[in-house]
Amino acid sequence: MAEQIPLTLPEHPRLAQNILHFARALRRAGLPVGPGRVVDAVRAVEAAGFTDRMDFYWTLHACFVSRPEQRLVFAQVFRLYWRDPRYLEHMMSMMLPAVRGVQEEKRAQSAEKRAAQALLGDALPDLPEEPPEEEATKIEVDASFTVSREERLKSLDFEQMSTEEIAEAKRMLARLTLPVKPLPSRRGIASLRGRRIDGRRSLRAALRQGGELRELAYLKPREKWPNLVVLCDISGSMSQYSRMVLHFLHAVANRKGAGWARVHAFTFGTRLTNITRHLATRDVDAALRAAGAEAQDWEGGTRIGGCLHAFNRDWSRRVLGQGAVVLLITDGLDRDDAGLLGREMQRLHLSARRLIWLNPLLRWDGFAPKAAGIRAMLPHVDSFRAGHSIASLEALGEVISSTGDSGEKARLMALLQE
CATH class of the missing domain: 3.40.50.410 (von Willebrand factor, type A domain)
Structure with missing residues (x-):
């Protein structure tokens, strides 16, 4: 059994702490990041150094990304966490709803909202409150916003949804139905106005009347439900x-x-x-x-x-x-x-x-x-x-x-x- 190499922290311990918080953000965004990968990432950064941004990016990428579909989420969380001001502004504008005025909508890329929510979900600034005299208007805006949000969520791509939107979408899916119409089968059941004559039932009724056939019995197709x-x-x-x-x-x-x-x-x-x-x-x-x-x-x-x-x-x-x-x-x-x-x-x-x-x-x-x-x-x-x-x-x-x-x-x- 190979001897375990003790972990020695880098010269600046804040970098190791930041890597730990970065790993937590990746986990909140949906990547399977555990303590072992965090330890490997700290050791890899210690070995590779922290002199070039791209080297640092690919070092962490090698430790935290294991599937191709995780690359985009990692790239977005990395840019946001390691302080790209323009990317932070884009994330904030996407996370905050525009209640007043008209704001240009930016279409989020795949998994972009989950990356934003992983880092900004607990630190979003509160919207300013309406004055008391406009309480009726406030209620009207909230109601319309709720309806429009549900309608928007219905047409939103599953890959474009944030973590909160995915949870709400699952609740909406639980209320959907998939009804189906029954199919007519070859077998029949008794009917007063069917199109097919039930010969057996007609003859049995005639035998009860001494062999005289007074009326015909009819059948209609029996309904069956498909799989x-x-x-x-x-x-x-x-x-x-x-x-x-x-x-x-x-x-x-x-x-x-x-x-x-x-x-x-x-x-x-x-x-x-x-x-x-x-x-x-x-x-x-x-x-x-x-x-x-x-x-x-x-x-x-x-x-x-x-x-x-x-x-x-x-x-x-x-x-x-x-x-x-x-x-x-x-x-x-x-x-x-x-x-x-x-x-x-x-x-x-x-x-x-x-x-x-x-x-x-x-x-x-x-x-x-x-x-x-x-x-x-x-x-x-x-x-x-x-x-x-x-x-x-x-x-x-x-x-x-x-x-x-x-x-x-x-x-x-x-x-x-x-």
Whole structure:
């Protein structure tokens, strides 16, 4: 066993203390920073020195960043913490709402608000209070601000949300529903005004009357409720969207009277994981924590073709009966062979009554099916829709039973044929 090297603090102990507070800010912004990484960072800075800003940046970057999607958050917290005045001004203007007057809105980059809240959340200056004689006006402004904030939150990208906005968005997702219309089955039930004649019941009634057939009995189709099958991509590029979609899915699975016979959920990155049983847990945090512990490939790579092959081979015949609807949540960026992905998508499409693809990349106005994975998947879906905000999930509930809704598929298929 290697001997532990004692930690010796740098010549100026304030630098070590600042690194500690910087690590706490990164942890509040969502990075998995523990005491071991803090110790490694102090030792690395002691070895590399503190003479050049870029060297200092990359030294801390090597200690605290372990995934590509964490780079942007680290860069923003670093600039804000280590005193970039213009960046601090931008963060403050983004964190404070403009109640009076008109202020130019600056669109936050991905995870930018979480970086700002990690450092400024506890130290925001209070807004000036209104004078007592304008109390009625104050109440009116507060009410309108609340409504506009909820409307803005509905259309806000999940990646653009701060920590507080993410918590509020989860509460809003818990109230959403995903109703579905029943399907007519081949079996029938007794009806006074049905279109089909119930021969057996008619003959039994005639036998009671001495064989005389006085009236006919009718049948109407028996209603059946379909299954909802969700295949959710949990790779690194989809991690934030996947968490929000799984919150929404948990609410749908535990909503009584929504109409679904059963909700089946699968996650995939580099392998397929069935998390259906975890959705039965009433506490959403406990359910997602258990699902995350079972899905070992969270925030990893992507093998959509291989995972769909595993689903078609092992699960499609079990869960895709009774006219099931399949929701596929992924950005379509795949490492597998496009031919394999196309074949498995075709098989999945033929097994489901409706296959709906939710892609967060569709939020961009100039989105085009240029990636090989997207080009292979697009022809085999019934509807192609965005899935990046509360509003997009809310709209899904309105069109999921509409067989004529294809979303953006027709427009993108036209681009493929050019």
